[in-house]
Amino acid sequence: MSKKQNDEKELYSHKDLPKINNIFLNGYCCFMKILAICVFGIGAVLLAIFAFPFIRLFSKKELDFGVRAREYVSHTFRNFLRWLQISGVSYKVVDDLEAYHNIHSKIIIANHPSLLDFVYIMSLVPNSTCIVRGSLTRTPLRGVIKQAYITNTTTFEDMCVECKKLTDKGCNVIIFPEGTRTPRHGQNQYKKGAARIALYCGCDVLPIFIGGSDKYGLGKHDPLWSYNHVESYYYDFKMLPVISINDYKDLSEPIAAKHLTEKMAEVIRGAGDEYVKTNIHKTCNNY
Numbered sequence: 001m002s003k004k005q006n007d008e009k010e011l012y013s014h015k016d017l018p019k020i021n022n023i024f025l026n027g028y029c030c031f032m033k034i035l036a037i038c039v040f041g042i043g044a045v046l047l048a049i050f051a052f053p054f055i056r057l058f059s060k061k062e063l064d065f066g067v068r069a070r071e072y073v074s075h076t077f078r079n080f081l082r083w084l085q086i087s088g089v090s091y092k093v094v095d096d097l098e099a100y101h102n103i104h105s106k107i108i109i110a111n112h113p114s115l116l117d118f119v120y121i122m123s124l125v126p127n128s129t130c131i132v133r134g135s136l137t138r139t140p141l142r143g144v145i146k147q148a149y150i151t152n153t154t155t156f157e158d159m160c161v162e163c164k165k166l167t168d169k170g171c172n173v174i175i176f177p178e179g180t181r182t183p184r185h186g187q188n189q190y191k192k193g194a195a196r197i198a199l200y201c202g203c204d205v206l207p208i209f210i211g212g213s214d215k216y217g218l219g220k221h222d223p224l225w226s227y228n229h230v231e232s233y234y235y236d237f238k239m240l241p242v243i244s245i246n247d248y249k250d251l252s253e254p255i256a257a258k259h260l261t262e263k264m265a266e267v268i269r270g271a272g273d274e275y276v277k278t279n280i281h282k283t284c285n286n287y
Contacts, residue, residue, distance in 0.1 A: 011183035012221045017214065017283065020229045029227040032089045033217055040080065040119075044144045047076065052147055069148050070127055070171070077123035081116075090233035092120060093212075099239060100124040104170045106206040106242070107163075107198040111268050112176040113285040114215035120235055121174055121208065128172040131159065156193070160200040167201045177264055181220040182286050187269070195260035198245055199253060205243040207264060209271035211236035214283035230282045238275070240267055 020026045052069060059065035084090040094100065103125050110117060118130045132145060134153030145151060150162055150173070163173050175197065178188040198205050212234040217226040227233075243263055248256040272287030 009221055011186050012181075012219055014184060014214075014216050014219075014222070014226075016184075017216055017229050026227055026229065029089055029232070030217070030225050032084075032087050033227055034224060036080075036084060036087075036089065039083075041139075041141065043076065043080065044141045047073070047144050048142070048147065052144075066129075066148070066166070067127060067169075067171070070122075070129060073144065073148055074122050074126040074128075077119050081120065081123055088232060090116065090235065092235040092237065094124065094237050095239060097124070100237075101126065103128075103172055103206060105167045105203055106172045107167070107194060107201065107203050108172050108174045108206045108208060109177050109194050109264055109268070110174070110208040111182050111210050111272070111287045112178055112180070113182045113210060113287070114218035114233070115181075116215075116218060116233070116235070117176070117210055118174060120210075120237070124237070125172055125174075127170060128174055129166060130174040131163075156196075160197055163197050164201045167203050172206075173197065173201075173203075177261065184214070184216075184219060184286050187286075190261050190265040192257045192261045194264065195257040196253070198260065199248065199256055202245060204245050205260070205264065207240040207243065207267045207271070209238040209240060209268055209275065209287065210285070211238060211272070211275045211279065211287075212285060213281045214285050216283075228283060234281060236275075238271055240271055243267065 051072060055068050055072060056065050059068060081090070081092070104127070108121065108125065108128065110121065122128055122130065129149050131150045131152060134151040150159060152159065167173060175194040177190040177194040179191045179193070180188060182188060194205070213231050214228055215233055216222055216228050218233070243260070248260050251259065269287060275287070276284055
């Protein structure tokens with residue numbers, strides 16, 4: 001293993017987690033987490049095979065299909081997360097649920113501690129899509145990914161054009177500026193892609209901070225049979241003040257993207273610094 005790979009694994013190391021409190025409860029949670037992953041994959045296949053063709057049949061335009069498909073996916077995600085809450089695996093706290101339903105034409109950014117982040121955000125914001133890795137089109141999620149999300153397999157310019165088409169019609173685009181999951185130790189550098197897309201689309205940026213308990217088992221490099229050692233997955237969503245794109249319109253594109261990216265990192269990490277001061281749980285995910 002190369003030094004770079006070793007350094008990356010160290011960033012995501014879980015050696016600081018406390019010892020398992022209840023081995024039987026932890027085993028149950030590990031099993032339910034794996035079951036949830038399987039259910040999610042099967043559900044994606046069923047959506048692509050049965051739900052989407054039906055929605056397309058009754059959509060006069062491709063745009064109508066996109067809106068309806070995203071709303072249906074959001075509804076499906078809400079039911080999936082409700083099941084996770086009932087099973088005791090994961091639950092959320094939201095500061096103002098209605099405010100999330102009324103978000104339009106925004107570039108939504110957030111820290112990215114776990115696999116469930118985009119599922120939670122899309123369940124909260126019905127008319128939204130997400131930029132995802134093209135490699136996901138080679139998984140059981142392929143049918144849903146290709147019809148409801150934006151993949152990064154095209155050129156950056158084409159991706160910007162697609163985002164602008166959607167935001168011009170009121171859709172929101174979810175982007176995780178780190179480009180990968182947030183490490184348990186240290187910090188990732190924020191990439192400029194989210195800022196460049198926001199500038200191209202002329203959309204304000206809405207930062208969301210994801211707090212809560214450590215998401216061990218849903219982070220990068222975490223074993224499949226793993227779960228938070230001492231408490232359930234707890235997601236605490238904080239909607240932060242909008243970053244106005246007008247503050248950067250008089251700057252050249254490279255300078256504007258640089259400053260906007262720095263602002264994104266400052267806002268998200270600042271919210272994280274404040275959150276850990278008041279967090280009452282046994283563990284806390286990084287930001």
